[in-house]
Amino acid sequence: MIPPILADPAAAADLPRWVLTYAREKSLFARGDRVLVAVSGGPDSVALLQLLARLTPELGLSLAVGHFDHGLRGRASREDAAFVADLAQKLSLPFHLGRGEVRELARRERISLQMAGRRLRLDFLRETCRTQGYHKLALGHTADDQVELFWLRLLRGAALTGLKGMWPATPDGLVRPLLSVGKDVLLAWLAQEALPYRTDASNLSRAYLRNRVRLDLLPELTRRYNPRLKQAIWRTQALLQEEERFLSQEADRAWAVTAREWAEGVIALNLSRFWALEPALQPRLLRAAAGKIAADLTLTAPQVASLLDLARGARSGGLLALGQDLRVARAGSELHFLRPLPDPPGAATLLPADAEQADSPEGWRWRLTRRPAGPAEKPRPAPHAVLMDLERVAFPLEARSFQKGDRFWPQGAPGVKKLQDFLVDSKIPRWLRPHLPLVASRDQILWVAGLRLAEPVKITPETKSVLEMQIAPLSPAARRIWEILLACRGTM
Numbered sequence: 331m332i333p334p335i336l337a338d339p340a341a342a343a344d345l346p347r348w349v350l351t352y353a354r355e356k357s358l359f360a361r362g363d364r365v366l367v368a369v370s371g372g373p374d375s376v377a378l379l380q381l382l383a384r385l386t387p388e389l390g391l392s393l394a395v396g397h398f399d400h401g402l403r404g405r406a407s408r409e410d411a412a413f414v415a416d417l418a419q420k421l422s423l424p425f426h427l428g429r430g431e432v433r434e435l436a437r438r439e440r441i442s443l444q445m446a447g448r449r450l451r452l453d454f455l456r457e458t459c460r461t462q463g464y465h466k467l468a469l470g471h472t473a474d475d476q477v478e479l480f481w482l483r484l485l486r487g488a489a490l491t492g493l494k495g496m497w498p499a500t501p502d503g504l505v506r507p508l509l510s511v512g513k514d515v516l517l518a519w520l521a522q523e524a525l526p527y528r529t530d531a532s533n534l535s536r537a538y539l540r541n542r543v544r545l546d547l548l549p550e551l552t553r554r555y556n557p558r559l560k561q562a563i564w565r566t567q568a569l570l571q572e573e574e575r576f577l578s579q580e581a582d583r584a585w586a587v588t589a590r591e592w593a594e595g596v597i598a599l600n601l602s603r604f605w606a607l608e609p610a611l612q613p614r615l616l617r618a619a620a621g622k623i624a625a626d627l628t629l630t631a632p633q634v635a636s637l638l639d640l641a642r643g644a645r646s647g648g649l650l651a652l653g654q655d656l657r658v659a660r661a662g663s664e665l666h667f668l669r670p671l672p673d674p675p676g677a678a679t680l681l682p683a684d685a686e687q688a689d690s691p692e693g694w695r696w697r698l699t700r701r702p703a704g705p706a707e708k709p710r711p712a713p714h715a716v717l718m719d720l721e722r723v724a725f726p727l728e729a730r731s732f733q734k735g736d737r738f739w740p741q742g743a744p745g746v747k748k749l750q751d752f753l754v755d756s757k758i759p760r761w762l763r764p765h766l767p768l769v770a771s772r773d774q775i776l777w778v779a780g781l782r783l784a785e786p787v788k789i790t791p792e793t794k795s796v797l798e799m800q801i802a803p804l805s806p807a808a809r810r811i812w813e814i815l816l817a818c819r820g821t822m
Contacts, residue, residue: 361390428454693805
C-alpha cells in the first residue's frame with residue numbers, strides 16, 4: 331500500500347526514514363547498485379543527493395553526481411555547475427558534467443527551451459549511465475511535481491496515461507525516491523540541516539505555463555476550493571496508476587499478437603489484428619510503437635488521431651513525420667513505424683567497361699569480376715552477388731536508384747513489367763523503394779540488388795563469359811537499408 335504524502339513541514343525530521351521506507355517499498359534499488367544522481371543545484375536535487383548519501387549504508391549504494399549545464403543563464407549557469415561540482419567533491423563522489431546547445435535544438439525542432447533543455451539533459455544523463463556502468467538514474471521529482479504535471483496535462487487534454495503522473499521507477503532504470511514527498515518538507519529539512527542550494531530565478535517567471543500553474547492556478551484552487559488539493563490529486567493519481575498497470579498488462583498481451591520488429595528500427599503493426607482490439611487499447615499500441623522507435627517522443631492526442639486516420643486509409647501512402655526521429659507509413663495490411671532514412675540517392679554512379687570496383691556516395695561498394703564461363707555455371711543464390719552473361723551487358727553501367735517509369739524483366743518471369751509492380755509483388759514497402767540500389771544499362775534494369783536479376787542477362791548453357799557483380803554496404807545508412815531489404819526478402 332502506498333503511504334500518504336509527507337506534506338507537513340513539521341515532519342521534516344522524519345524525512346530520511348520516510349525516504350528509506352519508500353525506496354524499499356517501491357524496490358527502487360538493489361544492494362550494490364551504482365546510482366547516478368541528477369543534481370541541478372536546486373533544493374529538490376540537492377536534498378535527494380544528501381538523503382541518498384546518508385542512506386547509502388542502509389541501501390548499499392555507490393553514488394555519483396551528474397550535472398547538465400544548459401548554458402541559458404550565463405554566469406548563473408556556470409555558478410550552478412561549480413556549486414554541484416563542489417558538493418560532489420565534499421561528499422567524495424564522482425562528478426560528471428555535460429553541456430549542450432539548448433537554443434539550437436529548440437530552434438531546429440521548434441520546441442520550447444524548457445523541452446529542449448529537458449531532452450538534452452536526459453540524453454546526457456542516460457548516456458553517462460550507459461558509458462560509465464551506472465545501474466540507476468535518480469531524479470529529484472517530488473509530490474508537488476506530480477500535481478503540477480497533472481494540471482499541465484489536464485489543460486492540454488491528456489488521457490489516463492498522462493494524468494497518472496510519473497512512476498516511482500521505470501524499466502530503463504529511472505528512479506524517483508522523493509515522489510511521495512512535498513516540497514515544503516524538503517525545504518524544511520534543508521533548513522533544519524543547514525544545507526545550501528541554488529535558486530533558479532527562471533522558476534519565478536510567468537512566461538512558462540508550469541510556473542503559472544504553480545504560482546497562480548494551484549494557490550487559487552487551494553484557497554477557494556480545497557485546502558488539501560495536493561493530497562486529493564495525489565490520491566487520484568495513485569488510483570489511476572493502479573488502473574494503468576492493468577491496462578498496460580492488457581496492452582502487452584495485445585502487442586504480442588499485433589506487433590513485430592522485422593528489422594532494426596522498423597516496427598510493423600498488423601492492421602486486421604489492430605482493429606480487432608478494444609478501442610481503449612489501440613492508442614496504447616500506437617504510443618508503444620512510437621516509443622520503441624523514438625524513446626523521447628510522447629504522442630499527442632492529435633498525433634494519435636492522425637495515425638488512426640492513416641491506419642484507416644484504403645491505400646498505402648507516404649511517410650507521416652512525427653517529430654525528428656519517427657516516420658510512420660501505411661504499407662498494405664500493416665502500419666510501419668521507423669526511424670527516418672537518409673535522402674534518396676542523387677546522381678548515378680558510372681561503372682565503365684574496365685571497372686573492377688566503385689563506391690557510390692550513398693555508401694555502396696560495387697565489385698565487378700570478368701571471367702570465362704565454367705562448365706555447368708550456376709547462378710549465385712546469395713542476395714549480394716549475381717552472375718550475368720558478359721556478352722549481353724552493354725557498358726557503361728549505372729548504379730542508381732528507382733526512377734518513375736522504370737521497367738524490369740525479372741528472371742523467370744514471362745515478360746517485362748513496371749518495376750513498381752515487381753516491388754509491390756516482392757512486398758517492398760513504398761517508403762523503402764527510393765533507397766534500393768539498382769544496376770541499369772541504357773534504361774534497362776539489369777539487377778535489383780538483393781532481389782532479382784534481369785532475364786535478358788542471365789547465364790545460359792551458351793554463355794561464354796561471365797560478369798560477376800557484388801554489392802556491399804559501407805556506410806551506416808547503407809547497412810541499415812540493406813538489413814531492411816533482407817528482412818523484406820524474408821517475408822516474400
